[in-house]
Every structure is written in C-alpha cells, then in structure tokens.
Amino acid sequence: MNHSVDPIKDTLPEDPIAGFLPPNDSIGSGQGSVSFSINLKNGIDNGESISNRASIVFDNNDPIVTPTWTNKKDIIAPSSMMLPVVLKSDTTITLSWQGQDDPDGSGVYCYSLYVKKGTGEYEPVLNRACQNSIEYKFQEDVQYSFYVIASDSANNTELKSIVPDITFYRNTHGINDIRTTGNDLLKTYPNPSTKRAGITLEVALPNESLLSAEIIITSANGTVVKSLDHLERKMHIAGIPEGVYFINLFLNQKALESKKIILE
Numbered sequence: 001m002n003h004s005v006d007p008i009k010d011t012l013p014e015d016p017i018a019g020f021l022p023p024n025d026s027i028g029s030g031q032g033s034v035s036f037s038i039n040l041k042n043g044i045d046n047g048e049s050i051s052n053r054a055s056i057v058f059d060n061n062d063p064i065v066t067p068t069w070t071n072k073k074d075i076i077a078p079s080s081m082m083l084p085v086v087l088k089s090d091t092t093i094t095l096s097w098q099g100q101d102d103p104d105g106s107g108v109y110c111y112s113l114y115v116k117k118g119t120g121e122y123e124p125v126l127n128r129a130c131q132n133s134i135e136y137k138f139q140e141d142v143q144y145s146f147y148v149i150a151s152d153s154a155n156n157t158e159l160k161s162i163v164p165d166i167t168f169y170r171n172t173h174g175i176n177d178i179r180t181t182g183n184d185l186l187k188t189y190p191n192p193s194t195k196r197a198g199i200t201l202e203v204a205l206p207n208e209s210l211l212s213a214e215i216i217i218t219s220a221n222g223t224v225v226k227s228l229d230h231l232e233r234k235m236h237i238a239g240i241p242e243g244v245y246f247i248n249l250f251l252n253q254k255a256l257e258s259k260k261i262i263l264e
Contacts, residue, residue: 004018006018034054040073044073045073046073046074046075046076046102046104047072047073047074047102047103047104047105048072048073049070049071049072049073050070050071050072050073051068051069051070051071052068052069053065053066053067053068053069054066072104072106074102074104074105074106074152074153074154074156075154075156076101076102076104076105076156077150077151077152077156077157077158077159078099078100078101078102078105078108078150078151078152078156078158079099079100079150079158080097080098080099080100080108080111080148080149080150080158080160081097081098081099081148081165081185081204082095082096082097082146082147082148082165082166083096083097083098083251083256084166084256084257085166085168087170088135091137091138091139092135092136092137092138093135093136093138093168094133094134094135094136095113095133095134095135095136095146095166096132096133097111097113097132097133097148097165098132098205098206098209099111099148099150099158099206100206100207101150101152105152105154105156106152106153106154107152107153108150108151108152108153109130109151109152109153110128110129110130110150110151111126111128111129111130111131111132111148111149111150111151112124112126112127112128112129112148112149112151113125113126113129113134113146113147113148114146114147114148114149115136115144115145115146116144116145116146116164117142117143117144118142118143122145122147122162125146128151138168138170140170140171140172141169141170141171141172142169143167143168143169144167144168144169145164145166145167146164146165146166146167146168147160147162147163147164147165147166148165185203185204185205185249185256185257186201186202186203186204186215186247186249186256186257186258186259187201187202187204187259188200188201188202188247188259188261191259191261191262192261192262192263192264193261193262193263193264194242194263194264195238195239195240195241195242195263196238197238198236198237198238198239198240199236199237199238199240199247199261199263200234200235200236200237201215201234201235201236201237201247202233202234203215203231203232203233203234203235203249205231205251209251210230210231210232210233211230211231212251212252213229213231213249213250213251213256214227214228214229214231214249214250214251215227215228215229215231215247215248215249215250216228216247216248216250217237217240217245217246217247217248218245218246218248219243219244219245219246220243220244220245220246225240225245226240240263241263242263242264243262243263244260244261244262245260245261245262245263246258246259246260246261247259247260247261
C-alpha cells in the first residue's frame with residue numbers, strides 16, 4: 001500500500017495540495033472528502049435558509065461544482081403534552097403523548113419520558129425514543145407521576161419544569177384517580193354566557209391532531225346538541241338555547257377532556 005509522507009515529520013502531509021490518492025477500487029480507496037463547520041453570522045432569523053456549495057479542482061482541470069446544500073436555522077424548541085392514561089388491564093396502562101414544533105422548525109424527532117413513583121425521584125422510562133406511546137406496568141396503591149420532553153431534528157430540546165403532565169393512582173378496590181396537570185386541552189369562555197353571546201372554544205392540541213379530533217356538546221341529560229369535527233385552534237359557538245351543557249373533546253374516539261358550561 002502506498003502512502004504520502006512528509007519527509008521532515010515522517011507523517012501524513014498537512015498540505016492539501018501535496019501527496020496523492022491511490023487508484024480507486026470497489027471500496028473507494030482512491031476517494032477523498034472534505035468536511036467543515038462554520039458559525040452563522042449575526043442577524044439571521046429563525047427559519048431562514050442558508051445554502052452553500054463547493055468547487056473541486058484536480059490539477060489543471062475545470063472545477064467540479066458540487067450540488068447545493070441547504071440548511072435552515074432552527075433555534076426554537078418543540079413542545080409536548082401527554083394524553084390521558086388508558087387503563088388496559090388491572091396491571092397495565094397505556095401512556096401516550098404528542099408534540100409539535102415551530103412551523104419553520106425541523107420537526108419533532110424524539111421524546112424522553114420520565115416517571116416518579118410515590119415521593120421518589122424522577123427516573124427515565126424512555127430516552128430519545130421516536131415512539132408516541134408505551135404500555136406501562138403499575139402497582140396498586142402507588143401514585144405515578146409522568147412527564148415527557150420533546151426534541152427536534154436540530155437537537156433543540158424542550159425546557160419543562162419538573163411538574164407531572166399526568167398522575168395515575170389505582171387502589172386495591174379498583175378505583176382510579178387520573179389527573180392531567182398543566183395541559184388544559186380545552187378552554188371555554190365566557191362561562192357562564194348567554195345564548196346570543198355564545199361560547200368561545202380553544203383547543204390546545206397539536207396541529208396534526210386537530211383533523212382527527214372532535215367536539216360533542218351534550219345537554220345535562222346526555223342529549224347530543226351539536227358535534228364539530230375538523231377542528232380549528234379557536235372556534236365560536238352561538239345559538240344554543242339556555243341551559244347546562246357539557247363540551248366533550250375527543251381524539252381518535254378517545255375522551256380527552258370535558259367542560260361544563262352554563263348559558264343563561
């Protein structure tokens with residue numbers, strides 16, 4: 001095997017012009033490559049694209065211009081939230097979560113999930129995993145607290161205080177206590193309101209989930225008064241007669257949250 005050697009240092013030459021490449025073969029022995037990293041200059045906004053390309057010159061031949069490579073500046077971390085716990089059996093629950101990135105971002109890449117048992121410390125359940133749900137074994141008479149953190153493809157990681165997104169508790173009598181903390185998925189205002197003024201709804205689901213979500217409004221006796229699909233982030237509903245109603249939010253036919261409203 002032939003090598004280029006610096007005659008003074010007896011090492012590979014540092015001068016990129018010096019030396020030679022061996023004849024190329026099926027494993028690429030004669031191929032070379034160059035890589036570099038640069039810092040962005042100040043004043044480039046988040047979401048702005050930066051393109052570059054290289055020119056390769058062999059001896060006195062014409063330059064070989066590489067394809068243009070484009071990167072997008074992404075400095076905004078994604079956000080995430082856990083969905084309500086689903087009891088699968090007497091010893092197993094299904095945990096699921098969703099996330100969304102800035103519209104100009106690189107997209108959510110992975111999630112890290114943490115659990116605290118009773119008054120203990122938080123421990124990792126998943127580390128930088130690409131999945132959106134797991135089945136989790138639990139013990140009765142122990143309170144479990146969970147929270148999830150999202151990272152995007154530019155390695156921006158969500159900053160979240162150590163407050164549980166979800167807590168779950170099941171006692172020996174089979175009674176469940178499931179609470180969602182910090183994620184108010186459905187807001188209704190003003191409440192109470194009037195038939196004429198109506199109610200404004202805000203849905204805090206990721207954009208990709210709005211098309212799969214549904215709102216069903218029922219009266220106090222369970223009669224369906226109105227149903228909405230293909231939801232928007234903010235909606236206004238008016239013209240419903242006076243009374244007490246429940247606004248129920250569903251995702252993929254699973255109940256997420258219910259709010260009681262009064263129209264006077």
